[in-house]
Amino acid sequence: MKKLDQRGMAAFEFCLVAVPLFTLMFAIFDLGRYAITMQSLRTLANAGARAIMINCYTNAAIQKTTPTCSGDPLPSDAAKQAVAPFLYNGGLTPTLSVPAAAASPITVTASQPGFTMIMPIWGTTLNAPSASTTIPF
Template sequence: MMRKLDQRGAAAMEFGLVIAPLFVLMFVIFDFGRYAITMQSLRNLASAAARQNMIQCYTPAVVAGTSPSTCTADYLTDTQKQDAAPFLYGAGLTPTMGTTAGATALTVTASLPAGSFSMIMPIWGSTLNTPSASTQIPF
């Protein structure tokens, strides 16, 4: 006569084996989603700042090929920045803006200060903790 195997606890054991990778996958997706939204918001902010820079600085002399090296100010108001990147300001982050003049282009950069954005999962290290996006304006 064959004895029936004891199956008590098998479902709990299977659940325990499946739930850990499921939670890790869920947090990885959440982390990359936050990072993607943050990067897209920074790109929008850099593009809006570059557009405002072109409106303020591009004179006939610039169009003729003269470098607009004096146009490195931040021409966006706080309200315009919040309109361009509502996710950043809604999450309590404060992006910084910078414009540098190169030989053939102005580069407008929007970035988050170090330590203001951090990933939930510690496995990424600090590589993704300082997101930054830039837009070049050729002249």
């Protein structure tokens, strides 16, 4: 019986294993990046809610009126970057907003408009993440 030629089998086996390995590795990195972004957005929304409570809600609670705050509670990029520095990676800028109509509860929303996932396997479901915090009054 003649022995089969085994040259190139290691390279072939590596190709079979490398594709799922690298796909899994990049998917884990991508999901980790998304998780850090979501946590940073939650932190930014919480900081915005705290700023509203300090600047607007306290005076309204003392006067027993409805708080009237809208727009961006942290208007400068430096204040936002101090709270959530990871959101500024890649030249992106997060947005922080409060609805103009004073409703109960007040909702502060932080979003990252230019964020996209690296791996195409996710589609567009995880693009443009946002997080919100509500302030009951």
